[in-house]
Amino acid sequence: MKRIVKIIKKMLITIGIVMGVMTIVGLLFVTMSPQFGGKATKEQQKEYAKSENYKDGKFSNLGGVKMDMSGKDMLKAIGGMFKSIPESRPASDLMVQKVDSINIAAYAHEKTRFMWFGHSAFLMQTQGQNILIDPMLSEVPAPHPWLGGKRFSDSLPIEIAQIPQIDAVLISHDHYDHLDYESIIQLKDKVRRFFTPLGIGKHLIAWGVPKEKIVELDWGQKASFNELTFISTPAQHFSGRGVSDRDTTLWCSWIIQSPTEKIFFSGDSGYASHFKTIGDTYGPFDIAFMECGQYNTLWPSVHMFPEETAQAGVDVKAKKIMPIHWGAFKLAQHSWTDPVQRVLKKAEEINIDVLIPEIGKLTYIDQEDSTSNQWWKAM
Template sequence: MNFYPSFGGNLSKGEQIAYTKSANFKNGKFVNIKDVPKELRFSETLALARKFFFTKVPNGKPLRNIEVEKIDSLSIADYKGNTRLIWFGHSAFLLQINDKNILIDPMFGKVAAPHNWLGGNRFNTEMPIEIEKLPKIDAIIISHDHYDHLDYGSIKRLKEKVNLFYVPLGVGIHLEAWGVERKRIQEMDWWQETKFEELQLVCTPAQHFSGRKFNAGQSTLWSSWVIQSTTESIFFSGDSGYEVHFKEIGDKYGPFDFAMLECGQYNAMWPDIHMFPEETVQAAVDLKANLMMPIHWGAFKLALHDWTDPVHRVINKAEELNVNIITPKIGEEIKLYKKKTPKWWENYN
């Protein structure tokens, strides 16, 4: 853990002292507003891991490789149109807004783990575009330091073409360990706002946890993000359990034109740190989102549910609550208005 690079960096004593200024940092660790999640004993952690790795889940993965929509590098580099996004599966996006290229939680790796031997493979063998073919990236936004959101291999391949990194408190230690200069990293606390040229970025609350190794849990902060231009407002949930912060964010920064909301990798054993699909739709209501998209599904098996359970349940609840929802294919262009999308996942069951 001390020497393998994908584990990332460690907070210094000085950084820990500096973070005591944050209301979210107590007794040497970052915390949620509610006292969750419960800290597991080592034996409980082993039991949970054993259940995850050895429980057979019916339809836990697609029957075959998911085919993605391919993107031409020039179509990204030369794009000057209205705001659009491209989904890379799970929680990774390219956002093109105000002639800027912004990557959100750019996990392009094969496995959401510190080493390829320690996790299951991504459901799609190809990505919509390879990192080397991406144009200059104006900024990367990271929600937290878990392996399915902050990927060592992806950052190493991306870092030379990225101008700025926006991350929650503490996450910069990993980027620095991987060769990103501190001057290109802006760490932010919950409710902190910053101007990125004509865009406003806001680091907003989430109810989750952090850590890339056993002895550094909750050493960095987790967050959601608000991205606003003069005409549009976008929300990205990161990972979060359902709580009152969604309504607080909606009241302060909503309504939102588009909300990317976690919907997958849930279980009754960890209800406070991941939303169930029905809660995902309620979060969209709380945020006053005109259009929502379920994320955090469709790429990795990180829980014990049917891989299509999230999308079926979220669509049913959205129809019940009359919430506009889209479920695009990986690599498909996403515009900020309602567009009926096919049930592409049915081709893989």
């Protein structure tokens, strides 16, 4: 009996040591890893406090909407990330269209065109400007490759090193699938200006981006850039990269206005009345890039279901929508084609045009409906 007690004690001590070491390693990783970004200074916090959306050190949604999840639901969500879901990934790596830097550099003042990297990342060319939107161009949307699933494709339409000079980068919020440390490190020296919602600048500065290259905007604020105007508009979401920085940076949607076109980019957002307000205030839009993927009944307030995506396109008064936030990563418990199948069905019901180009295809925003080429079915 004594021997059994001794063995149990040794096992408990061993387990305690292992857990202690794991805790220390985790704390060191969170503290020292640059992926987690920067912290706001007291001066920056004073600036944020001028915002109507900032209170008690946190940003908030219109109406105070929160992503309220119980501990049980949180465990379900975490477990779901590793759960086997039928067809949650393509059967093989997605084939992407390749584009070379010469083609991109040759663009002058033609009609607005864009190239989708998958998920919410774009290269847009308009008025002779090169614009990157939410350039998460790494393999895994997580602070460490072990903490997430790989991209559906084994390569990008164009590698970061080949991307020519970028005039502006727009960032919607600081989650890993939208703001990526490795991508920013590789891009920062070829970017003229970064436009972000309030608070994101602290991450960029921590990663070596000069402060004078960063423009932070609150909802409703605008910035002129060459022949373009960027307007930060509301989204219903949340933010945070670590264990203690929840909602310490703002999230937003974006409007891009040129002398000839208006474009809406939803960022991440649950469905709410802000879409109609944006449409009434700034619309109509030539195209709206609308979040459509990574949804779950556990977090309905911060991500849209595909049917809501289509309706949001109507609300913002878009001539057509392109569903985004899918086609690159498994971040929720649905098949990888569920978003596009459902949004197409709803869009047909409510009579709104949909554009769904292949990843990497250079596409003009006035292009006719591309859904006849349902490329995802061949994957």
